Amino acid sequence: MGARFAGKVVLVTGGSSGIGRATARAFADEGATVVVAGRDEQRLASTVKEIGGSASAIVADVTDSADVARTVETVVARHGALDVAFNNAGILGEPAATGDLREDVFDAVIGTNLTGTWLCMKHEIAHMRAHGGGAIVNMASNIGSHGRIPGMAAYAASKAAVSVLTRTAARDHIAEGIRVNAVSPGPTDTGMSLRPGETDADRAERLKSALPLGRVGATAEVAAAVLWLASDEAGFTVGHDLVVDGGATA
Template identity: 55%
Template structure:
């Protein structure tokens, strides 16, 4: 496969672990200069070292997307480090579950909205401000199949927050495509991430559970989710605008 992102600058939030790390590594493998961001410098440093071990180029910028000033600084430091911003992947998110709508703790509600919804808005605003002034770019928001595409009991707040990400993606895509900023989303289901493990569940137990819960019979791999992100960010998806690509093995089909 040709390197689709050679000399492109890519920013990935929530890149210290899980899907964010896999996405950052995938972009680096296709020639991108990658800025990895999140709240923990230690895990971000690990991601950067993995990229550099593969011969890629990475920089670390710590930021909390729930703070607008952090996202503005993140984009500014990305541009200062690598000279621009071509692609952004808004992956940072948190999970809070285990309660119905009537019993959902307000503290958890505010945490979910601050990071999963307002955090995506902060990121979009900072990224679009740069991109529309410099010839455009591509943005991929990471949502979830839970909320926009399928609902289950006991995951009220998380599902609401991710439904908002899907709606925000579509609305922002229409607002900014004429300015050359192309915005889409991916909605993974259970995947190669700690977030898909139930409390106390092992990976082996999850694999057994998914044989019954997924038509595909397994979780999605991190590389499968990353491949979808890279497609949406690439010129191959040049006419894909406001899409929400579900990657869940048929759970929401």
């Protein structure tokens, strides 16, 4: 295992489960001091326990600007820096045809995935630009800019917007030493890629024919892409949206 993030302080939103948890663990395995944020205190605590070392948690809701500001302040107060942020928190929302989508579902999905990602960047950038820069990776999805799945209008629109937000932010802030990129996974092995009522075995069967690679992605495979984007190895990679989807949108 390498040590690409030795001495670095990394914030992972939505770090209490799934891809966020796996990525937080991967950063820690490569030497980072990791802080995970999310709304559920118990699940955050179990992530922190699993990672061990200097990992810690902050209970915060990314839809709330004051909460996000407090999160960045707390990370810096605890560890003296914020070098890397993975803005991963997101929700799927109940699938429905575009004309049948409930307004509260649409607002919640946009509020979490798009506004939440922007609020995170806003407060992270405020710190990073005053302290020599940093790296930000946003969580988009292959369903956004790259694919189309019926019943997913709010989610897809929110994630396509994250890809655009990423490119714009990258241009806006690279001169301040802040590299912004995004990752766009396809179906990854968390509860979010299970259709209503589907088991892991059902999903495996569905993906055999639905994906060129024929299987679900591992959370570690997404984590590997995030770590590369956040690392110095990707120093010339700016505003990129890295698709990690087993060929689904190839």
